[in-house]
Amino acid sequence: MTTPINDLIARLTDKKTWKQYPLKRRFVSKLKINSTNSCWEWLGSRLQRGYGRIGLNGKMITAHRASWLIYRGEIPRGKFVCHKCDNPPCVNPDHLFITTHKENMMDMVSKQRWSKKPKTAKQIESARKLMMKLSQSQRGKKKAWSKLNKFQVLKIRASNEVQKKIAQRYGVAQTLISQIKSGKIWKEI
Ligand SMILES: [Zn+2]
Numbered sequence: 001m002t003t004p005i006n007d008l009i010a011r012l013t014d015k016k017t018w019k020q021y022p023l024k025r026r027f028v029s030k031l032k033i034n035s036t037n038s039c040w041e042w043l044g045s046r047l048q049r050g051y052g053r054i055g056l057n058g059k060m061i062t063a064h065r066a067s068w069l070i071y072r073g074e075i076p077r078g079k080f081v082c083h084k085c086d087n088p089p090c091v092n093p094d095h096l097f098i099t100t101h102k103e104n105m106m107d108m109v110s111k112q113r114w115s116k117k118p119k120t121a122k123q124i125e126s127a128r129k130l131m132m133k134l135s136q137s138q139r140g141k142k143k144a145w146s147k148l149n150k151f152q153v154l155k156i157r158a159s160n161e162v163q164k165k166i167a168q169r170y171g172v173a174q175t176l177i178s179q180i181k182s183g184k185i186w187k188e189i
Helices: 005-012 023-028 063-071 101-111 121-146 150-158 163-170 174-182
Strands: 031-033 040-042 053-056 059-062 079-083 096-100
Touching: 023 053, 023 063, 040 063, 053 063, 059 063, 063 079, 063 096, 150 163, 150 174, 163 174
Parallel strands: none
Antiparallel strands: 031 040, 053 059, 079 096
16 A cells, blocks of 8 residues: 555654654655756755755754765765755755865855856856866965975075076976965965
Protein backbone atom coordinates (compact mmCIF):
# COMPACT_ATOMS: atom_id res chain seq x y z
CA MET A 1 0.00 0.00 0.00
CA THR A 2 1.37 3.42 -0.89
CA THR A 3 0.79 6.56 1.13
CA PRO A 4 -1.21 9.22 -0.71
CA ILE A 5 1.04 12.18 -1.51
CA ASN A 6 -1.03 14.67 0.49
CA ASP A 7 -0.81 12.49 3.60
CA LEU A 8 2.90 12.22 3.13
CA ILE A 9 3.31 15.98 2.84
CA ALA A 10 1.07 16.55 5.87
CA ARG A 11 3.23 14.14 7.84
CA LEU A 12 6.36 15.76 6.59
CA THR A 13 5.25 19.18 7.72
CA ASP A 14 3.95 17.96 11.08
CA LYS A 15 6.40 19.29 13.68
CA LYS A 16 6.01 16.26 15.96
CA THR A 17 7.25 13.78 13.39
CA TRP A 18 9.38 16.20 11.38
CA LYS A 19 12.74 15.11 12.75
CA GLN A 20 12.09 11.45 12.07
CA TYR A 21 12.08 12.01 8.35
CA PRO A 22 15.29 11.92 6.38
CA LEU A 23 16.70 15.26 5.39
CA LYS A 24 15.94 14.85 1.69
CA ARG A 25 12.23 14.19 2.21
CA ARG A 26 11.82 17.15 4.54
CA PHE A 27 13.83 19.24 2.11
CA VAL A 28 11.77 18.49 -0.99
CA SER A 29 8.51 19.16 0.84
CA LYS A 30 9.64 22.72 1.49
CA LEU A 31 10.41 24.09 -1.93
CA LYS A 32 8.74 25.48 -4.99
CA ILE A 33 10.36 25.52 -8.41
CA ASN A 34 10.27 28.90 -10.11
CA SER A 35 9.71 28.22 -13.79
CA THR A 36 11.05 31.60 -14.94
CA ASN A 37 14.54 31.44 -13.48
CA SER A 38 14.61 27.73 -12.47
CA CYS A 39 15.38 28.74 -8.88
CA TRP A 40 14.09 26.42 -6.17
CA GLU A 41 12.45 28.82 -3.74
CA TRP A 42 12.66 27.76 -0.11
CA LEU A 43 9.21 27.85 1.54
CA GLY A 44 10.35 26.86 5.03
CA SER A 45 11.69 29.14 7.71
CA ARG A 46 14.22 31.72 6.64
CA LEU A 47 17.04 33.73 8.11
CA GLN A 48 16.98 37.51 7.96
CA ARG A 49 19.03 37.74 4.79
CA GLY A 50 16.61 35.40 3.03
CA TYR A 51 18.55 32.15 3.35
CA GLY A 52 16.39 29.17 4.18
CA ARG A 53 17.11 27.02 7.20
CA ILE A 54 16.49 23.42 8.14
CA GLY A 55 17.28 21.21 11.12
CA LEU A 56 19.89 18.50 10.82
CA ASN A 57 20.96 16.32 13.75
CA GLY A 58 19.65 18.83 16.28
CA LYS A 59 21.34 21.79 14.61
CA MET A 60 19.98 24.37 12.21
CA ILE A 61 21.84 24.67 8.92
CA THR A 62 21.11 26.85 5.90
CA ALA A 63 18.82 25.24 3.33
CA HIS A 64 21.29 25.76 0.48
CA ARG A 65 23.98 23.93 2.47
CA ALA A 66 21.45 21.14 3.02
CA SER A 67 20.87 21.08 -0.74
CA TRP A 68 24.59 20.65 -1.33
CA LEU A 69 24.75 17.83 1.21
CA ILE A 70 21.80 16.06 -0.39
CA TYR A 71 22.69 16.44 -4.07
CA ARG A 72 26.45 16.93 -4.11
CA GLY A 73 27.77 15.43 -0.90
CA GLU A 74 30.13 16.50 1.85
CA ILE A 75 31.13 20.14 2.23
CA PRO A 76 34.85 20.21 2.96
CA ARG A 77 35.86 21.92 6.20
CA GLY A 78 36.20 25.67 5.82
CA LYS A 79 34.38 25.76 2.49
CA PHE A 80 31.28 27.78 1.75
CA VAL A 81 28.27 27.07 -0.43
CA CYS A 82 27.39 30.16 -2.48
CA HIS A 83 24.78 31.20 -5.01
CA LYS A 84 25.55 31.70 -8.70
CA CYS A 85 22.04 33.10 -9.10
CA ASP A 86 22.38 35.62 -6.25
CA ASN A 87 18.99 34.55 -4.88
CA PRO A 88 19.46 33.71 -1.16
CA PRO A 89 16.31 31.53 -0.75
CA CYS A 90 17.24 29.44 -3.81
CA VAL A 91 18.24 25.84 -3.05
CA ASN A 92 18.70 24.53 -6.60
CA PRO A 93 21.98 22.58 -6.47
CA ASP A 94 22.75 23.67 -10.05
CA HIS A 95 22.69 27.29 -8.90
CA LEU A 96 25.20 26.67 -6.13
CA PHE A 97 28.95 26.46 -6.06
CA ILE A 98 31.47 25.66 -3.37
CA THR A 99 34.22 28.04 -2.45
CA THR A 100 36.60 29.19 0.28
CA HIS A 101 35.74 32.16 2.43
CA LYS A 102 38.31 34.33 0.69
CA GLU A 103 36.87 33.65 -2.75
CA ASN A 104 33.40 34.14 -1.33
CA MET A 105 34.32 37.60 -0.12
CA MET A 106 35.85 38.45 -3.48
CA ASP A 107 32.73 37.20 -5.18
CA MET A 108 30.62 39.49 -3.03
CA VAL A 109 32.91 42.42 -3.77
CA SER A 110 32.83 41.79 -7.50
CA LYS A 111 29.05 41.50 -7.47
CA GLN A 112 28.74 44.81 -5.67
CA ARG A 113 30.29 46.51 -8.67
CA TRP A 114 26.86 46.55 -10.17
CA SER A 115 24.45 48.99 -8.58
CA LYS A 116 21.83 46.30 -8.98
CA LYS A 117 22.42 42.61 -8.42
CA PRO A 118 23.43 40.87 -11.65
CA LYS A 119 20.27 39.38 -13.04
CA THR A 120 20.96 38.27 -16.56
CA ALA A 121 23.04 35.20 -17.31
CA LYS A 122 25.57 37.48 -18.98
CA GLN A 123 25.98 39.62 -15.86
CA ILE A 124 26.33 36.57 -13.64
CA GLU A 125 28.90 35.16 -16.02
CA SER A 126 30.99 38.33 -15.99
CA ALA A 127 30.77 38.46 -12.19
CA ARG A 128 32.11 34.92 -12.09
CA LYS A 129 34.89 35.74 -14.55
CA LEU A 130 35.90 38.71 -12.44
CA MET A 131 35.94 36.52 -9.37
CA MET A 132 38.20 34.02 -11.12
CA LYS A 133 40.51 36.83 -12.18
CA LEU A 134 40.66 38.14 -8.63
CA SER A 135 41.38 34.75 -7.16
CA GLN A 136 44.04 34.08 -9.79
CA SER A 137 45.79 37.36 -9.06
CA GLN A 138 45.71 36.46 -5.34
CA ARG A 139 47.31 33.13 -6.16
CA GLY A 140 49.89 34.89 -8.33
CA LYS A 141 50.84 37.14 -5.45
CA LYS A 142 51.22 34.20 -3.13
CA LYS A 143 53.45 32.48 -5.66
CA ALA A 144 55.69 35.53 -5.96
CA TRP A 145 55.94 35.80 -2.20
CA SER A 146 56.87 32.17 -1.84
CA LYS A 147 59.82 32.67 -4.20
CA LEU A 148 61.62 34.45 -1.40
CA ASN A 149 62.58 33.21 2.04
CA LYS A 150 62.93 35.06 5.33
CA PHE A 151 66.66 35.50 4.93
CA GLN A 152 66.31 36.97 1.46
CA VAL A 153 63.65 39.38 2.70
CA LEU A 154 66.02 40.65 5.37
CA LYS A 155 68.78 41.03 2.79
CA ILE A 156 66.45 42.99 0.48
CA ARG A 157 65.44 45.33 3.30
CA ALA A 158 69.08 46.01 4.16
CA SER A 159 70.22 46.49 0.57
CA ASN A 160 71.05 49.95 -0.80
CA GLU A 161 70.87 48.78 -4.40
CA VAL A 162 68.22 50.19 -6.70
CA GLN A 163 64.99 48.21 -6.53
CA LYS A 164 65.08 47.31 -10.21
CA LYS A 165 68.42 45.54 -9.81
CA ILE A 166 67.33 43.67 -6.70
CA ALA A 167 64.18 42.55 -8.49
CA GLN A 168 66.20 41.26 -11.44
CA ARG A 169 68.55 39.34 -9.17
CA TYR A 170 65.75 37.53 -7.39
CA GLY A 171 63.59 37.17 -10.47
CA VAL A 172 60.60 38.96 -8.99
CA ALA A 173 58.65 42.12 -9.85
CA GLN A 174 59.97 45.48 -8.74
CA THR A 175 56.64 46.20 -7.02
CA LEU A 176 57.27 43.23 -4.76
CA ILE A 177 60.64 44.66 -3.70
CA SER A 178 59.01 48.00 -3.04
CA GLN A 179 56.33 46.32 -0.91
CA ILE A 180 58.98 44.44 1.07
CA LYS A 181 61.00 47.59 1.67
CA SER A 182 58.02 49.63 2.76
CA GLY A 183 56.89 46.84 5.07
CA LYS A 184 53.58 46.36 3.27
CA ILE A 185 54.25 42.64 3.13
CA TRP A 186 56.19 40.38 5.48
CA LYS A 187 55.44 42.73 8.33
CA GLU A 188 56.35 40.00 10.76
CA ILE A 189 59.99 39.84 9.59
ZN1 LIG B 1 18.69 29.99 -8.10
